[in-house]
Amino acid sequence: MTEQRRPHILITGAAGALAQQVINQLRDTCDLVAVDFREQVYLGDDIPSYCIDFNKRVFEDLFRRYRFDGVIHMGRIMSSQLTRMRRYNANVLGTQKLLDLSHKYGIKRVVVLSTFHVYGAVAYNPALIDESAPLKSAGLSADLVDSVELENLANIYLWRYPELNITILRPCNIVGPGVRNTISTLLASSRAPVLAGFSPMMQFIHIDDMADAIVLAYKTPTRGVFNVAPQDWVAYQHALKLCGCRRISVPSIPPVLPKFILSTLKLKSFPSYLLAFFKYPVVIDGRAFAREFGFEPRRSLKEIFRFYRENKRPV
Amino acid sequence: MSLASFLKSRLVPAELDDHINRIRKPIGTLGYDPWGYNNEAMKYGLSITKQIYEKYFRVEAHGVEKVPAEGPVLIIANHSGQLPIDGVLVGYALATRKESARIPRAMIERFFPTVPWLGNLLNEVGAVLGDPVNCAKMLANDEAVIVFPEGVRGSGKLYRDRYQLKRFGNGFMHLAMKYKAPIVPVGVVGCEETIPAIANIKPLAKALGIPYAPVALPVVLPAKVHLNFGAPMVFDDLEIPEEQVTERVEKVKAEISRLIDKGLSERKRLF
Numbered sequence: 001m002t003e004q005r006r007p008h009i010l011i012t013g014a015a016g017a018l019a020q021q022v023i024n025q026l027r028d029t030c031d032l033v034a035v036d037f038r039e040q041v042y043l044g045d046d047i048p049s050y051c052i053d054f055n056k057r058v059f060e061d062l063f064r065r066y067r068f069d070g071v072i073h074m075g076r077i078m079s080s081q082l083t084r085m086r087r088y089n090a091n092v093l094g095t096q097k098l099l100d101l102s103h104k105y106g107i108k109r110v111v112v113l114s115t116f117h118v119y120g121a122v123a124y125n126p127a128l129i130d131e132s133a134p135l136k137s138a139g140l141s142a143d144l145v146d147s148v149e150l151e152n153l154a155n156i157y158l159w160r161y162p163e164l165n166i167t168i169l170r171p172c173n174i175v176g177p178g179v180r181n182t183i184s185t186l187l188a189s190s191r192a193p194v195l196a197g198f199s200p201m202m203q204f205i206h207i208d209d210m211a212d213a214i215v216l217a218y219k220t221p222t223r224g225v226f227n228v229a230p231q232d233w234v235a236y237q238h239a240l241k242l243c244g245c246r247r248i249s250v251p252s253i254p255p256v257l258p259k260f261i262l263s264t265l266k267l268k269s270f271p272s273y274l275l276a277f278f279k280y281p282v283v284i285d286g287r288a289f290a291r292e293f294g295f296e297p298r299r300s301l302k303e304i305f306r307f308y309r310e311n312k313r314p315v
Numbered sequence: 316m317s318l319a320s321f322l323k324s325r326l327v328p329a330e331l332d333d334h335i336n337r338i339r340k341p342i343g344t345l346g347y348d349p350w351g352y353n354n355e356a357m358k359y360g361l362s363i364t365k366q367i368y369e370k371y372f373r374v375e376a377h378g379v380e381k382v383p384a385e386g387p388v389l390i391i392a393n394h395s396g397q398l399p400i401d402g403v404l405v406g407y408a409l410a411t412r413k414e415s416a417r418i419p420r421a422m423i424e425r426f427f428p429t430v431p432w433l434g435n436l437l438n439e440v441g442a443v444l445g446d447p448v449n450c451a452k453m454l455a456n457d458e459a460v461i462v463f464p465e466g467v468r469g470s471g472k473l474y475r476d477r478y479q480l481k482r483f484g485n486g487f488m489h490l491a492m493k494y495k496a497p498i499v500p501v502g503v504v505g506c507e508e509t510i511p512a513i514a515n516i517k518p519l520a521k522a523l524g525i526p527y528a529p530v531a532l533p534v535v536l537p538a539k540v541h542l543n544f545g546a547p548m549v550f551d552d553l554e555i556p557e558e559q560v561t562e563r564v565e566k567v568k569a570e571i572s573r574l575i576d577k578g579l580s581e582r583k584r585l586f
Binding site for chain 1: 343344345347348349350351353425428429430431432433434435438443444446448449452
């Protein structure tokens with residue numbers, strides 16, 4: 001009797017902290033191949049790791065060589081990285097290439113990591129936005145177009161090729177040790193900008209919980225689009241206070257003023273295209289995911305904020 | 316003692332603090348709910364409103380016990396007086412009633428979330444952007460929701476039109492039917508006289524991006540306010556044509572009109 005073949009999984013965005021958590025959870029039971037467009041990361045001798053652009057032809061060789069069963073696509077370039085054009089190429093065209101190859105090589109499970117940013121921050125957002133809400137972000141900022149387009153693509157493939165079993169996850173703010181996104185950088189800093197008079201409700205998920213969610217999603221073959229967020233909420237300025245950040249107020253009215261200030265300063269930690277997310281709430285409803293996949297986050301907001309408070313001064 | 320706890324000890328009576336802690340709200344670990352309601356802010360809000368409610372407007376509320384003690388409920392009232400004072404007073408009456416008090420949520424004008432400080436402040440004391448999705452999700456959460464179906468048509472009306480109900484939207488009735496929420500009609504009398512406006516400068520309102528720009532005295536007059544809560548009205552959730560929904564809305568409107576007349580007849584003088 002032959003031993004059952006371990007599942008072969010392609011993991012993109014391997015240089016990120018979240019991907020590495022996912023890899024650590026899966027490496028004992030699956031054969032993993034890690035790729036990242038940024039750098040080649042060493043993940044141990046048992047995991048081949050590549051620095052590769054999805055749009056290059058050699059990418060297809062990986063599919064030929066490793067005969068993947070599944071793909072976990074976390075290689076979305078965040079809106080704070082690279083130029084708009086390069087991001088579009090990588091996120092939209094690169095994802096299309098990835099999904100095309102997945103279809104060609106008979107992949108049976110695809111998990112795509114998206115973001116709650118696709119809903120867009122507008123004053124008229126209701127709270128507890130569910131998955132069927134329109135994605136307003138593309139109309140609000142050209143810098144978020146690629147995030148929405150990536151989702152649209154994944155959605156088209158989700159319906160056109162049901163055998164790919166695509167699940168798209170839209171998590172709230174992912175934070176915790178090692179996370180390098182905008183919100184995590186802000187919480188970790190000793191001073192953080194706020195828009196005077198605006199403190200929108202926010203949701204945070206610990207990186208370990210998010211890794212659990214991704215692994216859980218991979219293992220449960222339910223197709224569809226799901227928000228991932230704990231059932232807990234906090235106002236932005238309150239969160240900063242709990243993280244021990246000093247708040248620096250940026251004038252908020254008239255609305256052109258903060259936009260002008262931020263686009264002049266070009267702060268990496270407070271980019272002007274994310275401005276609206278620090279003004280209006282985008283509170284998503286994560287209950288469908290929790291129900292379908294039996295997911296329950298284990299790290300509380302207090303624990304998350306304690307980490308940031310106690311790690312203000314890196315050794 | 317920190318400044319915050321010192322202020323709290325001076326501003327929030329222990330009795331009120333206790334009272335609010337006893338009311339169960341679906342909130343997260345840091346005291347917030349998805350719409351931004353905050354228990355601690357509510358305590359300050361109610362302490363300040365207490366003075367306004369009892370000393371300034373000397374509110375007389377009748378029938379507040381008719382609001383069901385639990386489950387989803389829509390509190391429907393007439394809107395008036397330029398500022399949403401009527402919402403605050405109706406909310407306070409329900410939040411401080413002796414038996415099974417509830418902290419209601421109020422649906423507010425779409426313009427408020429864009430106003431710095433005020434928008435957040437209103438959210439913290441339970442006011443929520445008046446979006447049908449918000450209302451639906453809150454009814455599903457078993458909340459008591461205050462709705463003014465007249466919207467800005469009601470609050471922005473001029474003094475000469477006082478106590479004439481404007482057109483009611485049908486949205487609240489659809490939600491009441493879908494979520495099987497009883498409707499408690501409320502007639503508010505007195506708020507019309509708090510900020511009597513003689514005209515509305517529409518071009519100015521448009522330029523400023525606000526719903527209306529009333530010509531009025533820059534003060535809130537201390538008119539005596541009467542709140543009359545009616546008996547809960549229950550409607551079935553049958554699929555019916557819009558025409559019949561409108562008929563049901565008219566029924567609620569007629570009941571509110573009756574409650575307003577009751578308040579007007581009870582009123583001895585304006586102030």
